[in-house]
Amino acid sequence: MRFMPILKSELMKYKRSVLWKGVFFIPVLSFLLLFMDLHFRCSFLMSDNHIKYLAQIGIYGKTGALLYESHLATLWCILLNLSIVVVAVIVNYTEYSENTWKQIIARPVERKKVYLSKWIVVLIAAVILVILNGIFLMIIKSLFHIDGSCAVIFKYIGMELCTTLGVVSFQQFISCYMKNSLASAAVGFAGSIGAYMFAQSKLLSYIVPYANVLLALPSGDSKDAYTAAFFGIVSGIIWLVIGILEFNKRDIK
Amino acid sequence: MSEEILETKNLTKNFKDFKAVRGIDLSIKKGRVYGFLGPNGAGKSTTIRMLLGLIKPTRGQVKIFGKDLRKNRMSILKKIGSMVEAPSYYGNLTAYENLQVTAELLELDRKYIDEVLEVVKLTEWKDRQASKFSLGMKQRLGIAQALISKPELLILDEPTNGLDPSGIHEIRGLIKELPKLYNMTVIISSHNLSEIELIADDIGIINRGKMLFQGTLEELHSKSKSEICIESKDLKKIKDTLDNCGYKYKVKDKDIFLKPEGRELDEILKQLILSGNKVFKFVEVQKSLEEIFLDLTEGGENI
Numbered sequence: 279m280r281f282m283p284i285l286k287s288e289l290m291k292y293k294r295s296v297l298w299k300g301v302f303f304i305p306v307l308s309f310l311l312l313f314m315d316l317h318f319r320c321s322f323l324m325s326d327n328h329i330k331y332l333a334q335i336g337i338y339g340k341t342g343a344l345l346y347e348s349h350l351a352t353l354w355c356i357l358l359n360l361s362i363v364v365v366a367v368i369v370n371y372t373e374y375s376e377n378t379w380k381q382i383i384a385r386p387v388e389r390k391k392v393y394l395s396k397w398i399v400v401l402i403a404a405v406i407l408v409i410l411n412g413i414f415l416m417i418i419k420s421l422f423h424i425d426g427s428c429a430v431i432f433k434y435i436g437m438e439l440c441t442t443l444g445v446v447s448f449q450q451f452i453s454c455y456m457k458n459s460l461a462s463a464a465v466g467f468a469g470s471i472g473a474y475m476f477a478q479s480k481l482l483s484y485i486v487p488y489a490n491v492l493l494a495l496p497s498g499d500s501k502d503a504y505t506a507a508f509f510g511i512v513s514g515i516i517w518l519v520i521g522i523l524e525f526n527k528r529d530i531k
Numbered sequence: 532m533s534e535e536i537l538e539t540k541n542l543t544k545n546f547k548d549f550k551a552v553r554g555i556d557l558s559i560k561k562g563r564v565y566g567f568l569g570p571n572g573a574g575k576s577t578t579i580r581m582l583l584g585l586i587k588p589t590r591g592q593v594k595i596f597g598k599d600l601r602k603n604r605m606s607i608l609k610k611i612g613s614m615v616e617a618p619s620y621y622g623n624l625t626a627y628e629n630l631q632v633t634a635e636l637l638e639l640d641r642k643y644i645d646e647v648l649e650v651v652k653l654t655e656w657k658d659r660q661a662s663k664f665s666l667g668m669k670q671r672l673g674i675a676q677a678l679i680s681k682p683e684l685l686i687l688d689e690p691t692n693g694l695d696p697s698g699i700h701e702i703r704g705l706i707k708e709l710p711k712l713y714n715m716t717v718i719i720s721s722h723n724l725s726e727i728e729l730i731a732d733d734i735g736i737i738n739r740g741k742m743l744f745q746g747t748l749e750e751l752h753s754k755s756k757s758e759i760c761i762e763s764k765d766l767k768k769i770k771d772t773l774d775n776c777g778y779k780y781k782v783k784d785k786d787i788f789l790k791p792e793g794r795e796l797d798e799i800l801k802q803l804i805l806s807g808n809k810v811f812k813f814v815e816v817q818k819s820l821e822e823i824f825l826d827l828t829e830g831g832e833n834i
Contacts, residue, residue, distance in 0.1 A: 280638070283635050283636060283637075283638050284636060286635050287632050287633075287635035287636040290624075290628070290631060290632050290635060291621050291624070291632055293623065293624060293628060294623045294624070294660075295623050372621065375622070376617075376619050376620055376621070376622065377616075377617070377619055378619040378620070378621065380580070380583075380585055380615045380616075380619060381615075381619040381633075381676060382636070383583075383584070383585055384583040384584070384585055384608065384611070384613045384615065385608060385633075385636060385637060386604075386605045386606070386608040386609040386637070387636060388605075529580075529585070529586035529587065530580070530585040530586065531580070531585075531586065
């Protein structure tokens with residue numbers, strides 16, 4: 279059985295579902311928050327004094343200040359994590375709500391391909407979220423005539439894509455493993471909100487996938503962001519493999 | 532003798548300490564409707580899930596189309612359609628879209644969707660969201676999902692569960708037509724004997740994970756050993772006579788039920804009359820299928 283028909287059939291399930299509306303709504307919400315923030319405080323945020331202050335914590339230039347504002351002040355990092363959690367929960371709840379797992383697995387399809395198709399849907403959602411946010415950042419940059427190169431925004435998008443890999447794989451595993459979708463949502467919400475706490479510890483900020491996203495903002499020599507991106511990719515691979523192995527062995531009751 | 536399409540040997544499933552299925556040997560012949568009967572919790576659904584590869588057996592072997600399920604899962608499942616317990620569907624999609632998802636997954640031509648909708652009589656409702664369907668319509672959609680690949684073997688687990696009498700009648704009619712329409716073998720599980728009696732050619736009875744009977748309906752009927760019901764004014768005297776002659780009997784209300792155990796009925800009657808008994812009633816009674824089922828399943832007790 280080829281993989282593409284399985285993925286296509288997976289994507290067909292979300293017609294009239296809130297999934298894609300949510301995926302597009304969250305970056306728009308973040309854009310509106312950032313727009314209002316800059317509308318009211320642009321002169322302060324882009325002032326020399328503030329830029330100098332940010333330089334002391336490793337955020338350089340006006341574009342850096344814009345990313346800092348988006349990532350931490352308007353809580354994009356939390357919104358991104360939460361959105362991935364919600365998408366993964368919906369993708370798996372679709373099967374649990376009417377127990378359609380048994381209908382799929384009783385077909386001549388490989389379990390790993392079924393799991394992978396769900397993982398890809400979550401990944402696609404994560405990529406759309408990150409890219410839309412990137413586009414909105416560039417729009418804001420242009421609207422408020424913020425100086426600086428867009429390269430740092432592209433670098434930020436790249437870091438985010440790498441760090442979200444861990445969240446995508448971990449949350450997909452949890453949401454598929456736990457029959458109770460509310461429980462898996464609770465784990466994801468706790469992880470996303472607790473990311474601030476985990477980020478206080480160097481070790482936990484690398485190990486916990488939700489905290490990786492927090493470190494995606496390039497600051498200083500970007501060492502933290504690169505390490506987080508590396509750990510994001512590694513945990514993305516590890517949790518994907520764990521998820522596939524568990525799903526292959528599972529009894530579908 | 533028809534060819535065996537499905538065979539299990541010593542099929543066993545344990546969930547921790549609970550033995551759900553205990554070494555059952557199924558034998559299902561091609562082109563027949565096989566009724567898999569047992570009370571709730573008897574192990575029917577667990578067995579069916581093992582046949583579909585949804586759960587792994589603790590022990591035993593499943594052979595379908597002459598091939599081992601463990602080694603040939605994909606090629607076997609290509610020829611099987613199934614509906615396990617409640618029908619599964621995506622409530623946000625219409626009946627047509629639900630079937631489209633399955634057709635895409637199985638790389639089937641879209642023309643089969645209309646064909647199968649026609650068979651289950653859902654064409655009129657194909658553009659309605661599945662969540663707005665009645666239970667009967669959902670069951671029919673479930674059957675359509677199972678039929679879409681035109682399987683050689685159709686497995687339906689409790690397809691009439693929760694339906695009203697007219698819904699049951701409708702689904703029953705549909706299932707009876709399938710072997711003729713598509714030349715397929717059907718396995719249908721149920722806890723309802725009368726339903727199975729009307730549909731099935733062969734029957735398997737399971738209780739507490741053990742296979743209690745397997746064979747044709749006629750064979751099941753023949754399992755019923757007749758009894759003689761005797762009624763008399765003086766019950767005590769009849770009992771004394773039967774005791775003296777060494778008969779085994781049971782007393783229910785004012786009737787005595789006696790198993791002839793190979794003796795001629797006229798001989799028994801003669802012995803009773805010659806001993807001075809006044810016999811009002813002396814009739815041979817055959818057990819109903821329901822009584823046989825209850826006997827086999829120890830009262831049809833649910834787990």
